[in-house]
Amino acid sequence: MLNALQIVTTVIVGLMVGVESSVAFVMNPIFTALPDDSNQRARSHGGRMLGAVMPVWYIGSLALVVIWAVAGWDHGGAGLVVTxxxxxxxxxxxxxxxLVPINNRGKTWTPENRPADWKQQMKRWDRYHYVRVAVIVAAFTLLVTALA
Structure with a gap:
């Protein structure tokens, strides 16, 4: 049973890392290359869509890791899982x-009501997101290492 939990947790966290990496290194650069109205609309739509899904994914991933840490406390790699x-x-x-405060503002913007500094706010979100991606990549790497 612990093996199944470890595999499911690792896959779910890995998929989250993949989605968030895709947002950082593929989708947002594509959106930024679009004309301003299309860029802003794409980011607003993405903010609404992923803003609804990602909280469940983050909390669910964390819950699975906590269950793994408790269930596998006496097994190798527990320290890696806790970290x-x-x-x-x-x-x-x-x-x-x-990130959420910026996303909550951005997902309501339209070309007609966006603030003058919307691009700066999106760049700030991107910078924070790069750091968050690095953090979840490290978390995923520790889970994979704990399996080895």
């Missing part, structure tokens, strides 16, 4: 304090 959980907590805190 991974701490990094996932950091990613959730970063999201709530840094």
């Amino acid at each position: 991974s959980g701490a990094l996932l907590i950091l990613s959730v805190v970063m999201s709530l304090l840094l």
Whole structure:
């Protein structure tokens, strides 16, 4: 049973890393290359769509890691799993304090009502997101290492 939990947790966290990496290194650069109205609309739509899904994914991933840490406490790699959980907590805190406020504003913007500094706010979101991606990649790497 522990093996199944480890595999499911690793796959779910890995998929989250993949989606967030895609946003950082593929989707947002594509959106930025579009004309301003299309760029802003794409980011607003992405903010609404992913803003609804990602909280469940982050919290669900963290819950699975906590269950793994408790269930596997007497097994090898428990320290790595706990550290991974701490990094996932950091990613959730970063999201709530840094990224969500910007996303909540941005997902309501249209070409008619966006603020003059919308590009600067999106660049700030991108910078915070790069750091968050690095944190969740580290968490994922620790989980994979714990399996080895």
